[in-house]
Amino acid sequence: MIKILLNGCGGKMGTAVTNSAEAQNNITIAAGVDKTSKTNFNYPVFKSISEVNIPCDVILDFSRPDALDELLDYSDKNNLPIVICTTGYSKEELNKINEFSKTHAIFRSANMSIGINAVNIILKELSQLLYDNYDIEIIEKHHNQKVDSPSGTALLLADTIKDSIKSETISYINGRSGISPKKHNEIGIHAVRGGSIVGEHEVLFAGIGETIEIKHTAISREVFAVGALKACAFMADKKTGLYDMNNVLSTK
Structure with missing residues (x-):
């Protein structure tokens, strides 16, 4: 035991x-x-x-x-x-x-979560495959009592993507405001806080004419x-x- x-x-x-x-x-x-x-x-x-x-x-x-x-x-x-x-x-x-x-x-x-870590493994290969032709954004949602922002999980996913892309220096943008067109080498990380949301994380790959979304939702x-x-x-x-x-x- x-x-x-x-x-x-x-x-x-x-x-x-x-x-x-x-x-x-x-x-x-x-x-x-x-x-x-x-x-x-x-x-x-x-x-x-x-x-x-x-x-x-x-x-x-x-x-x-x-x-x-x-x-x-x-x-x-x-x-x-x-x-x-x-x-x-x-x-x-x-x-x-x-x-x-x-x-x-x-x-x-x-x-x-085993599910989040499975997603993280998938991102290692998917990021290399898609980066040249897709913009990448991360959206995370949590309850209104969560102290840190962005979430540790959002940073975990972002770091995995960053480490997988060898061809360019990647930078993080925590939210967006003002007039600032997105640069391709930026990963936007957006935090939502409200109610009793346990945890939601979505990675968006946005290309020309299509988007790919990988999402994990913790129900409890x-x-x-x-x-x-x-x-x-x-x-x-x-x-x-x-x-x-x-x-x-x-x-x-």
Whole structure:
């Protein structure tokens, strides 16, 4: 049985992970961390990760970027792999994660959905095929409480497209305003926030006389929870290295 330490257990995703874990036979939430949670869980909840004194096999993080230092410190002291699902990190924080992975095991993905990561794999080949004759735009939609914009998933998809196109330097345009004709080497990233939208991401390839749209819609948070638990099972025995959902999918 794989024992998870769930950092951010009191949030919406923390609750979804807790509910999904109850249906698993090989994985369980052994302890949680949340500063403000008032929800009653069937596992102990600590105010700070530094207070956790329960044996676990892997840390699953659905919190905020400012928790990173404490998270890495606990991983280091307890020799535990980490599955990071938090987004909105600065370049400095991402560099810190990459450096930490040289001596510790870290999994980081902007989106835990298997579907989104399948789309990401498709984009690697499709972008090379279509770029010369198509403009590329990304539209993402989320609920009105989402903090970071554009979403980490939108940037994940954009980075995949950018890395796939070797012939030109690609730049990102976050939304558009004023009089500014689109340049072919620009990928527009447009963020919509409203209501309770779980998550929608659309990649538009617009050519002369036709468009191609690749769209993923998350209907519930359960899809992210299931992916996160799969990542935890994958990471439980890892000692060093930086992993993502491509590594999980490649084992199938």
